[in-house]
Amino acid sequence: MQTGLFEFTTGEIVVICYIIDKNFHICRKFAKMSDSKNEEFSLDYLQKAADYLRNQVPFTPKLLIICGTGLGGLSENLQNQIEFNYKDIPNFPVSNVKGHAGKLIFGTLSEAKIVCMKGRFHYFEGYSLQKIATPIRILKLLGVEGLIVTNAAGSVNEDYKVGDIMIIKDHVNFLAFGGQHPLRGPNEHFFGERFFPMNRAYDRELIRIAKEVAEKMGISDDYHEGVYGLYAGPNYETVAEVRILKMLGVDAAGMSTIPEVLVAKHCGMSVFGFSFITNRCIHCYDEPDEPNHDDVLKAVMEKSETVKKFVANLIQETKQRWK
Numbered sequence: 001m002q003t004g005l006f007e008f009t010t011g012e013i014v015v016i017c018y019i020i021d022k023n024f025h026i027c028r029k030f031a032k033m034s035d036s037k038n039e040e041f042s043l044d045y046l047q048k049a050a051d052y053l054r055n056q057v058p059f060t061p062k063l064l065i066i067c068g069t070g071l072g073g074l075s076e077n078l079q080n081q082i083e084f085n086y087k088d089i090p091n092f093p094v095s096n097v098k099g100h101a102g103k104l105i106f107g108t109l110s111e112a113k114i115v116c117m118k119g120r121f122h123y124f125e126g127y128s129l130q131k132i133a134t135p136i137r138i139l140k141l142l143g144v145e146g147l148i149v150t151n152a153a154g155s156v157n158e159d160y161k162v163g164d165i166m167i168i169k170d171h172v173n174f175l176a177f178g179g180q181h182p183l184r185g186p187n188e189h190f191f192g193e194r195f196f197p198m199n200r201a202y203d204r205e206l207i208r209i210a211k212e213v214a215e216k217m218g219i220s221d222d223y224h225e226g227v228y229g230l231y232a233g234p235n236y237e238t239v240a241e242v243r244i245l246k247m248l249g250v251d252a253a254g255m256s257t258i259p260e261v262l263v264a265k266h267c268g269m270s271v272f273g274f275s276f277i278t279n280r281c282i283h284c285y286d287e288p289d290e291p292n293h294d295d296v297l298k299a300v301m302e303k304s305e306t307v308k309k310f311v312a313n314l315i316q317e318t319k320q321r322w323k
């Protein structure tokens with residue numbers, strides 16, 4: 001048979017049809033696989049977790065606090081606590097890192113209606129970026145309008161010291177430069193628009209109030225406003241990587257936060273974030289220090305009361321928003 005440039009026998013045509021058909025099925029299979037990946041981020045899937053929680057919590061939470069490594073104590077501020085283990089909530093991920101308890105705690109503080117994630121999910125644990133951010137969407141379905149996101153981070157900025165608080169004014173999402181994003185894939189319009197801005201991601205009014213709170217607490221030498229950079233981990237940075245982060249305008253490096261902030265902004269939440277500086281990132285080859293997770297936990301423990309007070313005061317000053 002003459003088909004344009006090529007000549008085929010009937011047998012060859014059968015083989016070509018078979019290959020096309022096989023490829024078509026393989027393509028459909030891949031399309032289904034990526035669809036099913038998104039299914040776990042879809043309204044229907046997440047609604048199940050939201051329904052489970054809604055049936056047991058007698059109020060609508062307005063503010064979500066994500067506790068960074070060792071910062072689980074932030075939930076101790078809450079009154080009238082109702083606690084859930086992540087593993088008991090249908091379609092909720094489970095966290096595996098030391099310093100992350102894996103509990104969702106509902107409660108009130110200065111009349112603000114709050115839910116605390118005591119334990120978060122990290123990319124280095126093997127979760128997809130979507131899975132990391134599913135709690136944001138679940139809690140949005142429950143009524144949450146604002147997010148306070150916290151993390152342990154290493155200081156790239158050499159003016160920072162261990163124990164400082166860095167209020168996040170902006171971030172650099174290194175994963176996005178490589179094309180990785182929790183909102184990659186079909187857009188779930190229920191939650192937000194396909195394209196959305198991030199130039200005002202961190203709420204300027206909340207930052208202003210937080211700075212006032214820090215001043216009133218007398219910790220003006222111990223807080224900064226800076227840029228958070230997401231390093232995927234689980235290793236801490238090499239010296240060359242720290243130097244690159246510095247050149248690119250990063251003040252503190254961590255392994256979390258940005259996927260949660262992206263999904264929170266996409267669904268219209270106000271966001272305030274801060275890093276607790278647990279260690280210095282090492283800039284020089286002849287420095288003998290090496291960062292490690294136990295020192296990270298120790299640094300947080302030493303200042304946990306100050307951090308708890310900072311968050312409690314910030315909530316007190318903004319409680320009208322979260323009633």
Ligand SMILES: O=P(O)(O)O[C@@H]1C[C@H](O)[C@@H](CO)O1
Pocket residue numbers: 067068069070097120122150151152153254255256257292293296
């Ligand atoms: O959950 P966060 O970002 O606070 O955790 C940071 C990153 C690693 O889990 C850990 C490194 O020590 O702290």
Ligand code: HPA
Pocket residue numbers: 152153154155231236237253254255278279280281291296
């Ligand atoms: O130095 C760090 N780098 C990245 N993540 C971190 N989390 C705590 N400290 C660090």
